[in-house]
Amino acid sequence: MKEVMAIIRPDKLPETKAALTKMGVLGLTIMSAEGRGKQKGQEGAHKAAGGMRIYQSRVFVQKVLLTVVVKDTEADQVIRKIMSVNRTGEAGDGKIIVCLVDECIRIRTGETGVAAIS
Amino acid sequence: MQLIRAIVRPECEAKIVDELDGMGLGAMTKISGFGQGRQKAKAEAPVEWDMPLTKYDVVPKTMLMIVADDDDTQMIVSTIMKAARTGGEGDGKIFVTSINEVYTVRTGAAGI
Numbered sequence: 001m002k003e004v005m006a007i008i009r010p011d012k013l014p015e016t017k018a019a020l021t022k023m024g025v026l027g028l029t030i031m032s033a034e035g036r037g038k039q040k041g042q043e044g045a046h047k048a049a050g051g052m053r054i055y056q057s058r059v060f061v062q063k064v065l066l067t068v069v070v071k072d073t074e075a076d077q078v079i080r081k082i083m084s085v086n087r088t089g090e091a092g093d094g095k096i097i098v099c100l101v102d103e104c105i106r107i108r109t110g111e112t113g114v115a116a117i118s
Numbered sequence: 119m120q121l122i123r124a125i126v127r128p129e130c131e132a133k134i135v136d137e138l139d140g141m142g143l144g145a146m147t148k149i150s151g152f153g154q155g156r157q158k159a160k161a162e163a164p165v166e167w168d169m170p171l172t173k174y175d176v177v178p179k180t181m182l183m184i185v186a187d188d189d190d191t192q193m194i195v196s197t198i199m200k201a202a203r204t205g206g207e208g209d210g211k212i213f214v215t216s217i218n219e220v221y222t223v224r225t226g227a228a229g230i
Contacts, residue, residue: 093223
């Protein structure tokens, strides 16, 4: 199993959710988060004229952290889908982090492993 | 690559961000949360206040998520540790997890 953590724009969340539902990925966790990247929270800062950059310390942009745990075989498809839905081409589209999950348990039944997420 | 998750005092966040910015590693995600440690969220008031020991269910915390190259991980962890340390109970924890893949949504490229 793989945990796919996507840090995305909040306004792209409904679209992403709809796309994942269509793929059959129904279980997901959404957390409100704030983030900053190479541009230090200044969206469009890379475009500033003449290399000038308005520097403001400690700026965070509102983001959504979307977490899904999927089977190894589905992970690639899910990642591609999230990327294609969320791509605007501007800085601040977000990152997707993938890590391996050793164990997963459904609390209601006590099922473990892949059975707990399918 | 490693995913560093640091659960720190909210009031220490600004200092950590500034220190990491200075190293050129200012990219991170921040989530507010609540937690308790082994001390069950007690708060010690300064002695001169002459107040009884206050206990809370949970105390507010901030979680910073940073993805770093293996080489940078140790440096980032020690920077956070230095900036977030007050010496009192409740300074927080840092968790480090190995991750396989990272993608940038804008370009679709793998890697940080």
